[in-house]
Amino acid sequence: MRITREELVILSFPGPDRSIKMDALRQGKAVSRRYRNRRIGEFLKELELTEGRSTGIPKMLRVMASNGSPTPEFETDEDRTHYLVRLPVHPNADWQDLTADKSTGQVDRQVEATRGPSKAPVKAPVSEKIPQILRHLNQHGATGITELLELLELKNKRRLRENHLTPTIDQGYIEWTEPNSPNSPAQKYRLTAKGRELLKTL
Structure with missing residues (x-):
């Protein structure tokens, strides 16, 4: 690669x-x-x-x-x-803040995509299931993973987390209700302010 x-x-x-x-x-x-x-x-x-x-x-x-x-x-x-x-790469992508962590040797890349002369941010691509998740959380509030499985007609919790929930958390559109206990049985997902803004454009 x-x-x-x-x-x-x-x-x-x-x-x-x-x-x-x-x-x-x-x-x-x-x-x-x-x-x-x-x-x-x-x-x-x-x-x-x-x-x-x-x-x-x-x-x-x-x-x-x-x-x-x-x-x-x-x-x-x-x-x-x-x-x-x-x-x-997207034709209007703008690479910024390419820095190396000397203590670990890891490279931290932050990519900001922009579109057109106005340089307005291009929204990061999200899972095709995300609009459905965001609308549900906006209407019903914090929701557990079992209910989200039923909503999306999926069966596997791990794949739901890896393919849809975790990337959306990483992008700041949703968040855990128990951030200090990711594996808590009481864990639920809720919409963030950034998620509400994204929802307006979907």
Whole structure:
């Protein structure tokens, strides 16, 4: 994986199965007729770590398009020895505060996206489930994860947290009612002032 100011590039080996046509892949319509690691795939589906319905690339195309980002690029060779994905950075992204923590060697990158001559902030992309969550929290107040599962017609609490709740907390749109006890049985989620502002634009 390589991250630059222009793009995020992911290279993996080997390439896509020959049953997958690159044109279909670029349109988000590719479905493999063969599986390299069927047993691993079945195991991951049992753990609910993968869906097995070929939804990843269509979701990638949809989210980047809704964010106003350039279309992802997919590359391979005739022998399908590798698979390269380029995710171009938003054309109006403005990289700021690129600092290194000398004590740990970690790099802290803060990216602020701007749009047009007015430099008005571009809102960060959010999960497709987030508008529904925000509206519910706005109407009903603090809500537990079990009720959110029922609302979104989902079954797995961990995936709900990882894919929808945690990223939204990180962006400041919702917050825990028990911030000092993340795993508390009484833990609920509530809307923040920033979340209310986002809700007005959705």
